Amino acid sequence: MKHWMTEKLGRQLMAIFYSVFALSVITSVASYLYVDNADGRTKEQVLDQLQKTQWFWFLNLMIFLFCLLFIVRPLIHRVTSQLRELNVKSRRLAEGKSISLEHDVDSHNEVGQLTASFYQMARSISSQHAELSAKNQEMEHNQEVLKQKQNELERALEVTRTNELHLQDRNELIETLASKESLFDYSSVISTIVRLTKTEFGALLLIKNNEIAQVVPKEMTEEQQESLKTESLLLKRVMISKETAHSSKKVANDDLIKYPYHVYEGVIPIMDPAKEELIACLYLARFDAPFNQQDLAELESFSKQIAISLMRMSLYEQMEYERKETAQLLNSVREAILYIKHEEKTILGNQALFDIFQSLQVEEDNDSMTFLEVRPETMFEQMDQKEAFEAYFEEVLSGEIPEGMFSLSIDQGEYFIQVYAEAIAHGGHSKGTILVFRDVTAETEVDRVKSELVSTVSHELRTPLSSIYGFTELMLKRDLDPERNKRYLQTIHDESKRLTDLVSDFLNVQRMESGKQEYDKQIFDLKEIVKEQIQFYQAATEQHSLKLDLNDEQDFMVEADANSMKQLLGNLLNNAVKYSPDGGDVVVTMTHQHNQIELSVRDFGIGIPSHSMPHLFSKFYRVDNSDSRKIGGTGLGLSICKEIVRAHDGNIEVESILGEGTVFRVKLPSATDALLEAE
DSSP, X not given: OHHHHTSOHHHHHHXXXXXXXXXXXXXXHHHHHHHHTTTTOOHHHHHHHXXXXXXXXXXXXXXXXXHIIIIIHHHHHHHHHHHHHHHHHHHHHHTTOOOOOOOOOOSSSHHHHHHHHHHHHHHHHHHHHHHHHHHHHHHHHHHHHHHHHHHHHHHHHHHHHHHHHHXXXXXXXXXXXXXXXXXXXXXXXXXXXXXXXXXXXXXXEEEETTEEEEEEEESOOHHHHHHHHHHOHHHHHHHHHOSOEEEEEEEOOOSSOOSOEEEEEEEEEEEETTTTEEEEEEEEEESSSOOOHHHHHHHHHHHHHHHHHHHHHHHHHHHHHHHHHHHHHHHHSSSEEEEEETTTTEEEEOHHHHHHOTXXXXXXXOOSSSOEEOOHHHHHTTBTTHHHHHHHHHHHHTTOOXXXXXXXXXXXXXXXXXXXXXXXXXXXXXXXXXXXXXXXHHHHHHHHHHHHHHHHHHHHHHHHHHHHHHHHHHHHHSOOOHHHHHHHHHHHHHHHHHHHHHHHHHHHHHHHHHTOOXXXXXXXXXXXXXXXXXXXXXXXXXXXXXXXXXXXXXXXXXXXXXXXXXXXHHHHHHHHHHTOTTOEEEEEEEEEOSSEEEEEEEEOSSOOOGGGGGGTTSTTOOOOSTXXXXXXXXXXXXXXHHHHHHHTTOEEEEEEETTTEEEEEEEEEOOXXXXXXXX
């Protein structure tokens, strides 16, 4: 029975069903047979038989009820209790709650196997849940660790960023200090330090001979600066002790802030490391907190950087001063200097060099305090001996020092230069070469003038002297008739006058140039002298026609020396006649122009070449061409004209076309207004 109870539920239920069914069939058959055999029996027997049959059915029913109560009901109760327990535990398991995994259900029937399977699944789920819970706890732990590490990394990143910004600011400060070339630029340095130290205001105080020489402030008024210089005991203490100090002071009365407050100050000395001298002080102040040791240490590092910058700037200013002094000294030298730096491969020149070589471009802001870079090929274009000097210059560039002087001319003989080279060495090493360009134009001109003077004097004096000597010798050695004797005497007289005029011209030029020429200036009408001179020179020539073009009713009043005006006009008319060998018209024109009187003498002769125009008024200069070479002269007439005009505050100009003629224009101040004022 016990073993049967442990059978599987299906067989149990089928067995009970078949037993009850078999019992019912047997009972029904028995009852039927029993009743069917009632023939021949009495009524009492039949009733008795029916009564027995009823008891039989009652017994069958009792057996059935017994099976239901004691077999089927416990079995169903057991099954339903197990199912309810499984339902409760499965629901708790589904809700993620814990359940008891211990049970005493026999696993031989279906419910037992189901229960065993459930508990096996529950154990697996519980095991997985435990593992998952452990993993979750591990993950939560890892997340917590990760979060802590992330927080640490964020804090480290924040510190790194702060340090990076701090280093960036320090680098900016170092770069700012490294680029300063003037004390007036240190306001940006103070601004950077104030920002780095989180202070409200500050100043850099420059000290010279233990006295405050200059203050470079940041967010400080004039009153605060003056108070700092004269009243700050902290600053005076640092200047004496030369050690960093800080303090706090209470401000009770302030025009801006009506309530008392504290100011925390710090002063850091800036020392010259070489001389151990105080060269500056760094003053900083703030309101929120006093300066701690870290702040002071950082400020001391700033002070060392500022000291280096100040020393560098001092050396730079000294070098700049010496450089400008040297450049100014060399620029004050009259000789042009070309400095070749072999190592730097640069070529520099002083101001005199740029004055000689106009093709070299000079910067407009050049203050004659520096050397300027030179392009040699630009210089070569102005030289008349270009190829020869290029070879000389290449020799210098190669490091050779040519001996002697190199002579050259520039701009078609406008300047004459002598060049010599000198080596520049320092510490036994060659640093460069200096080329000195000596302008010898004046000396060359003097030599030329001397040569022309000797040539002119020898030519101009020899001809009349030869004539005088020859005719006097004839008159002394021969008996001449009175007519020939008179003709010879006239020739001797004319040649003597020629010599006298020549000597007079020499003396006049010398007196004019030395400033010893005296002029008897009076106010008179210039047209009278012009008419007189035209009549005189017209009488001396038959090939030329001298004409006067003016308004005869107009006055041409000048304040001048009459004899000088005659000499001026005589020289111009003489040249006009002399340089018109084929004859022709000579036109003299007089006009009034803007309180000036213009006198012009025009001829239609051989003209003047363009290259001779700049030298036309030079002493002893004569136009060198085949036509003018036949015409005599000393070359002093126009030079005398220029000196006369200059002495009368006038101006003389010339225009000429070769082969067509020349016109000279003289402009003199008009004396009409002065005469009217005198009246």
